[in-house]
Amino acid sequence: MTSTKFDNEIARLREAIESADAIVVGAGAGLSTAAGLTYSGERFERLFPDFIAKYGIRDMYSGGFFPFPTPEERWAWWSRHIWCNRYEPAPKDTYGKLLRLLDGKDFFVITTNVDHQFQAAGFPKERLFYTQGDYGLWQCSEPCHDETYDNYETVKRMVEEQRDMRVPSELVPHCPVCGKPMSMNLRADDTFVEDAGWHAAAERYREFLEAHQEGKVLYLELGVGMNTPVIIKYPFWRYTPANPQATYACVNYGEAYAHESIRDRSILLDVDIDRVLDELLEGSGR
Secondary structure (H helix, E strand, C coil), rough: CHHHHHHHHHHHHHHHHHHCCCCEEECCCCHHHHHCCCHHHHHHHHHHHHHHHHHCCCCCCHHHCCCCHHHHHHHHHHHHHHHHHHCCCCCCCHHHHHHCCCCCCCEEEEECCCCCCCHHCCCHHEEECCCCEEEEEEEEEECCCCCEEHHHHHHHHHHHHEEEEEHHHHHECCCCCCCEEEEEEEEEEEEEEECHHHHHHHHHHHHHHHHCCCCCEEEEEEECCCCCCCHHHHHHHHHHHCCCEEEEEECCCCCCCCCHHHHHEEEEEECHHHHHHHHHHHHHCC
């Protein structure tokens, strides 16, 4: 992207944010990547050298699907993965910058991210819908019931007490109802538990969309790729032409584009999200 094109699109996005009656933020993995929560490269190699050496695991994402031979090894992997991506602070204040940019605006966030970074940055819970789960929650692997369980205390012990890529057997979690193994509350198949909190957030998101079908609405898509486009990208492409005053913005390094039907009302920034937020904040004085 040329500097002139970049400046023009930043100016358009700044105006769209300032003039918006409501902002619907759709956030994908690219937003966390911009915050430094990378799943490969130097960070991965620094945090998982033993798993790389023993199993040849190439990145954190693929490691989540690795068939570890014992539950003790599986939870050594997962506890470390959870801790560095859910409970430790992100390397960059990207989410905090976004919150400052949205200060005073009527907004709602839908995200496929499961790392809890919005709430860690101070976003109000009632304005968030985590569609795909949360690293901080466990569920029954069966599942025998629709509840989730906070895992902080056990994960902390797992990280502190693991030795030789194994957690103590007594820390391996089991369902308190049926005794089956616990699993991550992540949408990977049809066993994903949508608990009461999930359904309440889904309803708040639906109500926000219904309340803002007219007026100057900005659909602000940040770091959303084509892994699950039916959750954020495609709906945003449908909502924009349905409202003549709506604007669609896509900020995604390497994947910034829009459907041709809304191209004339789209703002596209093929640039690092953290850099874009810096530019917007500098111009807004926030």
